[in-house]
Amino acid sequence: MEQSKAIIVNQLLSVKKKAGKTFNEIAKETGLTNVYVAQLLRRQAILTPETASKLKAALPHLSDELVDEMMKPPMRSYDPNLIQEPAIYRLNEAVMHFGESIKDIINEQFGDGIMSAIDFYCSVDKVKGVDGKDRVVITFDGKFLPYTEQRYSRQSVQPGLAALACTIRPYGSMVQSILAANLEACMVAQRLRGLPPAEANICGNIGLSSE
Incomplete structure (x- = not known):
């Protein structure tokens, strides 16, 4: 079912409309947040x-074909023109206006880092203010991600490995097969190409066996 994202989203929103249910009702039946339900129907999750x-139980008109589409990794994206929509513009304005202060408090309470938008929960709630008027409550609940000090000892790929890969590539699949066979063959191939003996240690770093 190869269709554009916009077409699929329209079909999914139509399924929701036929069910006559709100995002909150679907969220309650599926155990998700209301925003995540909306993200699913907009192919953002x-x-x-x-x-x-x-979800199929909550939305009886949801076809197996649409479910198959929804279970594929989505192309998460947004239309740059969305900023022209007043509700979205005001949200962006609020984050930009309060952003530095929010960052200061995050740094003060957690340290140097950011809030994840992947390990993340978002919900929208309607409450009554003290004046009896409706108020919007938006919750961003994200895991704190500290910045990492880039220590050489923790680097997963040691210097020289990338250079070795560049050296091997022009020799084609034959050399690659030899290198994949065992550590001894790897060292022989390096000597044949005149690489320094020190580079032999790199073979161990790429998981080649000496047995």
Whole structure:
């Protein structure tokens, strides 16, 4: 079912409309947040097998073909023109206006880092203010991610490995097969190409066996 994202989103929103349910009602039936339900229907999030059956129960008109589409990794994106929509513009304005102060408090309470938007929960709630008027409550609940000090000892790829890969590539699949066979063959191939003996240690770093 190869269709454009816009077409699929329209079909999914139509399924929701036919069900006559709100995002909150679907969220309650699936155990998700209301915003995540909306993200699923807008193909901004992936549908897991565990949740698929619950969503189908909540939305009876949801076809197997649409479920299959929803279980594919989505192309998460947004239309730059969305900023012209007043509700979205005001949200952006609020984050920009309060952004530096929010960052200061995050740094003060957590340290140097950011809030994840992947390990992240978002919900929208309607409450009554003290004046009895409706108020919007938006919750951003994200994991704190500290910046990492880039220590050489923790680097997963040691210097020289990239250079070795560049040296091997022109020799084609034959050399690659030899290198993949065992550590001894790797060292022989390096000597044949005149690489310094020190480079032999790199073979161990790429998981080649000496047995």
